[in-house]
Amino acid sequence: MTKKTKITIFILLGVLGVLIIAAAILIFGGDIFGGQSLKEENEAIRTEAENLEAERARLEVELAELEAKVAELEANLSDSGQYFADEIEDLKTQIEEKNAAIATLEADIARYQTVYEIDVIAQARLIDKLVEYIETQSPYVLVSSAPAASDTDAASEDTQDADATTYTWVLVSELIEEERAARAALGEDAEPLFTPEELAASSMTEAELTNLKLREAVLAREDVMYPLVSVYYEDLSTGYHFGFAENTAHPTASVIKAPFILSALMKVSADEQAYFDKLEAEGKYPEKIDTDGDGTPDKTVIEYSDPKYDLSEVVVYDSATMFKEGSGKIREMPNGTEFTYIDFIKYALEYSDNIAYQQLKNRFGYTEYYALARSVGATVSAGNANYMSARDAGKLFKAIHEFIEEDETYGPLMRESMEKANHTVIIPHGVSPNNALHKYGWDIDSYHDAAIVEAGDKPYVLAVFSNLDMGGNEVNAYLREIVKMINQLHKGFYNN
Helix, strand or coil: CCCHHHHHHHHHHHHHHHHHHHHHHHHHHCHHHHHHHHHHHHHHHHHHHHHHCCCCCCHHHHHHHHHHHHHHHHHHHHHHHHHHHHHHHHHHHHHHHHHHHHHHHHHHHHHHHHHHHHHHHHHHHHHHHHHHHHHHCCCEEEEEEECCCCCCCCCCCHHHHHHHEEEEEHHHHHHHHHHHHHHHHHHHHCCCCCCHHHHHHCCCCCCHHHHHHHHHHHCCCCCCECCCCCEEECCCCCCEEECCCCCCCEEHHEEEEHHHHHHHHHHHHHHHHHHHHHHHHHCCCCCCCCCCCCCCCEEECCCCCCCCCCCCCCCCCCHHHHCCCCCCCCCCCCCCCCCHHHHHHHHHHHCHHHHHHHHHHHHHHHHHHHHHHHHHHHCCCCCCCECHHHHHHHHHHHHHHHHHHHCCHHHHHHHHHHHCCCCCCCCHHHHHCCEEEEEEECCCCCCCEEEEEEECCCCCEEEECCCCCCCHHHHHHHHHHHHHHHHHHHHHHCCC
């Protein structure tokens, strides 16, 4: 081996030794050449990593919570959005309804514009004239008279019973003549009824103004009580109405028979319709039977929810158990006469028959009548069938009109019977030649008439109630004049 070769080998061995030492330092660390600081740095990095991992876990929890809140808010927002969307649609519907109502009102304004521009003053004057006529032109008034004092209380007026005062119907014309005679007896000492200036301003003759002043003097007397008169009119096309003492309660008398029968027929008709609807749902047809023996089925068989709704049931008249005093024709018929409840309805409406009405009351009671009264806003009649106001009658007869127009089975029955109704001296006479479907009532403290007036295509309801129970030509003429003025008022809205 040469010297050069040996030198080369030693150099390589030295380099190899250095490399081994460096590797040991890197592997085993220790304090050699700053190894301790590298370890600390590594630990710090590891700690930081652990801290970051914990922070990440915390943030992930917060993120999950936030995501849950966002989901809840989105759900709430969706509900709120739907709520407001519904509200918007509802408002749109209301706006459309208001627009339709405005259009209707504008059409009415356009329709009545000429009337209001030309005749409104005349209409107002007619109403004033009507009110004055009602308040002053009754042919009868009640005159009070205290009973004669008895031996036991003649010494003191204070012991007389004020409630014992009696009232008597007296013709106003008779009282006027008494007043005239009393003034004539005074001669020049009588106080003048009016001045020459008043006569000149009145556009009346002296006799006419004298009669007017005498009537005013009679009606102003403390012992004179003016009769109760109530009026209600409603235009069924426009809803316009006029009333005078329309909420005053009067005994119903026989006027109640028409709305009472309406309440029964409404229930019967609804029960029959429910049966037909049931058959239709089951794909069946009503059964028909032959009742007159001619071989042709003529009667539809109906199963009622309550037997009382079967108006074809036959009742045999027995005066011992069925007789009723008052108006009607059945009381004149022999025992054994057969009637159906349809017959009772016709007799009650056409002849105001009390026996027929009693049979209907026994069968149906007043429950349905009270429900009907409440539904139409008839306040006085809603809880007491014995009393009714003119306004109540108007609302109830409006319901009769609607039933006649809508019910194909019993509407014609009611219309025909009310058209035939007797005692036509008040409303039917006053609105002629217009047709009137009416029901009168005449009893103690009651002399009434209520009707649906078929004034072409502009029908109206009218009720005239009073306590002028003596009836007669003078009362009929007075009440008819009220009817005529109402009819004139109604026509005044359509003259143009």
